[in-house]
Amino acid sequence: MIDWLKKLFFYNSDIEFNTGSGLDPDYQKLLKKYNKIDQSEKKYRLLVENGGDGVVVVQDDKVKFVNKEMLDLLKIEDRKAAPKDFFDYVYPDDVDDVMINFENNILLKQRDEHYRIRVVGNDKSIIWVEIKSVAVEWEKRPASLAFIRDITKQKMLEDELRQAQRMEAIGTLAGGITHDFNNILTSIIGSAELALLDLDDKNEVKEAFELIHESGNRARDLVKQILTATRKKETIMTESLNIGAVVKEALKLIKSTFPSNIIIKVEIGDNLKNINGHATQIHQIVMNLCTNAMHAMEKDDTGTLKVGLNNVDLDTEFVEKFLDMEPGAYIELKVSDTGQGMEPGVKARIFDPYFTTKKHGKGTGLGLATCMGIVKAHNGYIKVESENENGSIFYLYFPVNDGKLKKDKIVSNNKKLVKGEGNILFVDDEQVIVNLGQKMLTNAGYSVMTALSGDDALGYFEINKVRIDLMITDMAMPGMTGKKLIAEVLKIKPNLPIILCTGYSETMTKKAAKAMGVSQYMEKPYELVDLSFEVKKILDKAR
Secondary structure, X not given: OHHHHHHHHOXXXXXXXXXXOOOOHHHHHHHHHHHHHHHHHHHHHHHHHHOOOEEEEEEOOEEXXXXXXXXXXXXXXXXXXXXXXXXXXXOHHHHHHHHHXXXXXXXXXXXXXXXXXXXXXXXXXXXXXXXEEEEEEEOOEEEEEEEEEEOHHHHHHHHHHHHHHHHHHHHHHHHHHHHHHHHHHHHHHHHHHHHHHHOOOOOOOHHHHHHHHHHHHHHHHHHHHHHHHOOOOOOOOOEEEOHHHHHHHHHHHHHHHOOOOEEEEEEEOOOOOOEEEOHHHHHHHHHHHHHHHHHHXXXXXXXXXXXXXXXXXXXXXXXXXXXXXXXXXXXXXXXXXXXXXXXXXXXXXXXXOOOOOOOOOOOOOOHHHXXXXXXXXXXXXXXXXEOOOOOEEEEEEEEEOOOOOOOOOOOOOOOOOOOOOOEEEEEOOOHHHHHHHHHHHHHOOOEEEEEOOHHHHHHHHHHOOOOOOEEEEEOOOOOOOHHHHHHHHHHHOOOOOEEEEEOOOOOOOHHHHHHHOOOEEEEOOOOHHHHHHHHHHHHHHHO
8 A cells, every 4th residue: 555655645746755864854744644544554454354253345235345254254265256246145035134224224324233144155054144234435425334243153052042942831831731631541541441351352342442542542652752842751761772773773664665766875884882872762763854854855756865873073163053062972863865955944943843844644743853852862962954955964963872771671561451469559539540440450350449639548557457468659649649648658568569650740750769669650641451460560579
């Protein structure tokens, strides 16, 4: 700049330019003045180029000035290659918002300090930015000076937190109705079971009761799925799991059931580390994600589904994209498709329960919400990349575990009434459930006493007139709760076998029940034949 000023003010004004000693006083004054201008320009350029924000001057929708920070944000290396039209930077869905703000800024002299839009980088990446704009004059004409800050990470964290809050609200509602709903299902399933015990194969109404029983179990599974989707059911039993074996098993089923026009590619790494996981739930995740991918490719004549599984080490920079994620070793499960992809509005809601783009009758809208619930229950994380007409990629990260966990014993489901003998006290505040339990256990050979409250049940032990070999009690009862009843009963009869049942509890687990002195913890709706199996097993052990 100083050279240009020298030419303008010295060479064109017949002043001899001399850099030696004995300078003309007028020349010294001019030189001092222009040196100040040069230093001032350098200071402002230093601030503008290194202030941390992108700076753009826009006039008539054209970019008149852009600083290096903005070019870096947009991943543009050559300044000459930068678009001249500002709207070339803006994500298409946000163009209207930018136009309105620019018009308010320039025409109405308004300053909007907090509007957010998306811009598109040179590598086609989408970047969330916050814009502060000021009405200015540029070359004596109105223009907008915009300060642009990258808030992509902040926006991702805000979205994840908002999603967590939304799911918490839905989960609170789900948890509130689950206890009563499971009590109703216990009555439906139990009544169907008792009817089926009395009906032979020739009876024409047997098929109807089988349908009632099957529908009750489907409703029970749906309740569990809702709780998983809303992350209100996170007390899963885990073991040190070879996730590779589970994924391979799921892919066998997928390959045998998917249409032949879909190409399935599998890339499973070597020497995969273990995770703390539940095999059935990991299997469900793979099936849900692959099924969604298949539906996304239904409109095409062909498509490609890719499933990858690898060890990854995630650094601090990567985990900053997630809420509460720690750097370290993870297993990455990657599922991608070449389907129709998702628009941003759809992508933002895919993990909401009951949100679905499928036609009526094609799904419940719980698939991806259930996946999210399972992943969170495994202390994992999900990332989704998708663009309309460009397919989708789901990345799932599970923290690794190389240690061996004790595997919980799983009792096989016995579908026949197991008979035994002994005196049982059955406690529940629902008369229907008490009647069902009494009938079933009586049919199984037991002498059954009943109580509709904790106070009534405690009376059996206080009068000590009857022998009680086992107590079955509900947990949530008015007045004296099942937890309080158990504590009082064990004071009187410390070694009494007890089965604790509950329709729903956020705090009670099998481990917590065992610590209270409970022999078995069962969640409603249970099948009565399963209850008879547990009663026989516990009484045999006690004897």
